[in-house]
Amino acid sequence: MCGITGWVDHHRPHPTTHPGETTSPDPESRLLLAAMTATMTCRGPDAEGLWHAGPAALGHRRLAILDLAGSAQPMLLGEPGHERLVLTYSGELYNYRELRGELAAAGHHFRTTGDTEVVLAAWHAWGPAAVDRFNGMYAFAVWDTRTRELWLVRDRLGIKPLYYRPLPGGVVFGSEPKAILAHPASRPRVDDEGLAQLMLPLLKVPGRAPWADLREVRPGHLLHVRADGSTTERRYWAPQPREHHHNRAETVAHVRELLADIVTRQLVADVPLCTLLSGGLDSSAITALARPAGGRAPRSFSVGFTDASGEAADTEDDPYVRLAAAHLGSDHRDIVLDGGRLADPEVRAACVRARDLPIGIGDLDLSLHQLFAAIRTHSTVALSGESADEVFGGYRWFHHPEAVHADTFPWMADSPAHGRLHQRILALFRKDVRERFAVEDYVADQYRTALGEVRHHDGAGASEHRMDEIGHLALTRFLPTLLDRKDRLSMAVGLEVRVPFCDHRLVEYVHNIPWSMRTHDGREKSVLRAAVADLLPEAVLYRPKSPYPSTPDPVYSQALRGQLAARLAEPDCRLPELFDDAALHDAVTVSEQGSLIGNVGAELALNFDVWLRAYDPVLPL
Structure with missing residues (x-):
């Protein structure tokens, strides 16, 4: 996994006039490219590569996973000075071996053994x-030196991030906003819509980022930058409604076949690999399938926390983790996180810098970052069960009538299905700010836009139609928040996390399974449970859905409230510009420990404080 950045600017004067010239006589531009690329050293600690010629510049930071000694980037098709294509690439191509064979048969001579050259040759x-x-x-x-066109491409589900900012003669792009913000054409500014988005951390608006004029290449889209600097973005993938012809047994068997193939493909790496094991259905299924027939189970890791005494606390996950690890024979290790360490302001600052935004909720970001950092000392790649709930319908809001039938995003409905978290967050901000930027109207507009994208299955009744909508909302507005969190916090410590349940073949297939079949046993994720029933202990198989754990250590909660009180007492604190005075007072004086996500007020306020000081953004206030 890697970090990419660069630009194409056809309007900017540049001394290089011959396409394909790789050594630019423009030292200022090369220094700029190096500075942009350096912002993503954490994403690629193993190597750096720069390419600059004419209007185009491409930078790359590498985390070596395959072909450790080769596959340097940016990668050229053709010899230096006579390039045809130049590629800067982040990701993993799980079917690269088949494509490599097809391309070799067609006459391409490969010089490396990894997937990067396969992407280049395929293009x-x-x-x-x-x-x-x-x-x-x-x-x-991909930069085409003959047509002088740039293409930006993002995977179907948006697992890997890709941002860009329009320029008069093209675009500047990067895996993370920080790379683009290092370009002189950019400045840290938030517009009206961006501020509304910052108050809505549970909602990801496709293609939009809170930073002014900053865009994301949408999942399953390509952005084409032409030789005149104009741009066009087009979609190349979205799940399509098709009639489901398999009966229940055939459906379960096909899901199992798909999962087995997906996990097998995602086990390919030239570096140590592990799984994340919480003892739930999703992570246990991935860990079970990661053990080849007759082979050793992979190393697995789980997260735990200290209690008030400083000892490892018992968590809801513990008995299931132990049961799953023993049953599967994995080489398992618990990562126990200390509450005092989690409360260290440097940990919070690292998470805010990783995400470039103050949107983390609770200690979930902090603990995930620290878990990934601990895992990175043992493994470079981890497989996660994330996204199974969105694909198979595991969350409470897929099943709670108040959430399902609410005229809004179900996880933002005023129902207990998501702990009324949206209402708790929004109430933290000043009423006049919420009203000035019409946050509730913005949510309603985005909801209607999302519903307008849904393509229903022909002949399905009203109930199935509504579940079509819920599934679409989950994949396009909820899942992206989790994928972004996973990518940014893992890559901040140089760990690649793979998500087998996001394989587009599985998503397409499950998308067309009738909801009544997906819940045929009266529970959530019925098809997934049936597909792996022979692999897991019954207690794990039928374990109720459990959220990601939160630290029970009161030291953490006390430290947070003390840090916020200290900042509010300092004259340069900008939090009252955005947050309600009473909410800030409660965040300092009242502990929410034990709720779905505790200390929401203190957590969010401290995130904003770190972000405001680190980025000094211009706000539309």
């Missing part, structure tokens, strides 16, 4: 249609 052979053949998680940029 040369098939152009933008190559993405229809790709199976993986990826974000990449």
Whole structure:
């Protein structure tokens, strides 16, 4: 996994006039490219590469996973000075071996053994249609030296991030906003819509980022930058409604077949690999499938926390983790996180810098960051069960009538299905700010926009139609918040996390399974449970859905409230510009420990304080 950045600017004067010239005589531009690339050293600690010629500049930071000694980037098709294509690529192509064989048979001579050259050769052979053949998680940029066009490409589900900012003659792009913000054409500014988004951390608006003029290449889309600097973005993938012809037994068998193939493909790596094991259905299924027939189970890790005495606390996950690890024979290790360490302001600052935004909720970001950092000392790649709930319908809001039938995003409904978290968050901000930026109207507009994208299954009744909508909302507005969190916090410590349940073949297939069949046993994720029933202990198989754990250590809660009180007493504190005075007072004086996500007020306020000081953004206030 890697970090990519660069630009194409056809309007900017540049001394290089011959396409394909790789050594630019423009030292200022090369220094700028190096500075932008350096912002993503954490994403690629193993190597750096720069390429600059004419209007185009491409930078790369590498985390070596395959072909450790080769596959340097940016990668060229052709010899230096006579390039045809230049690629900077982040991701993993899980079907690269099949594509490599097909391309070799067509005459391409490979110089490396990894997947990067396969992407480059595939683009040369098939152009933008190559993405229809790709199976993986990826974000990449391809510069065509002959047509003087740039293409930005993002994987189908948006597992890997890719941002861009329009320029008069093209775009500047990067895996993370920090790379783009290092470009002189950018400045840390938030517009009206961006501020509304910052008050809505549970909602991801496709293609939009809170930073002014900053865009994301949408999942399953390509951005084409032409030789005149104009741009066009087009979609190349979305799940399509199709009639489901399999009966229940055939459906379960096909899901199992898909999962087995997906996990097998995602086990390919030239570096140590592990799984994240919480003792739930999803992570246990991945860990079970990661053990090849007759082979050793992978190393697995779980997260735990200290209690008030400083000893490891008992968590809801513990008995299930132990049962699953023993049953599967995994080489398991518990990572126990100390409450005092989690409360260290440097940990929070690292998480805010990783995400470039103050949107983390509770200690979930902090503990996930620290868990990933601990795992990175043992493994470079981890497989996660994330996204199974969105794909198979595991959350309470898929099943709670108040959430399902609410005229809004179900996880933002005024129901207990998501702990009324949206209402708790929004109430933290000043009423006049909420009203000035019409936050509730913005949510309603985004909801209507999302519903307008849904393509229903023909002949389905009203109930199935509504579940079509809930599934679409989950995949396009909820899942992206979790994928972004996972990517940014893992890559901040140089750990690649793979998500087998995001394989587009599985998503397409499950998308068309009738909801009545997906819940045939009266429970959530019925098809998934049936597909792996022979692999897991019954207690794990039928374990109720449990959220990601939160620290029970009162030291953490006390430290948070003390830090917030200290900041509010300092004259340069900007939090009252955004947050309600009474809410800030309660965040300092009242502990929410034990709720679905505790200390929401203190957590969010401290995140905003770190962000405001680190980025000094211009706000539309």
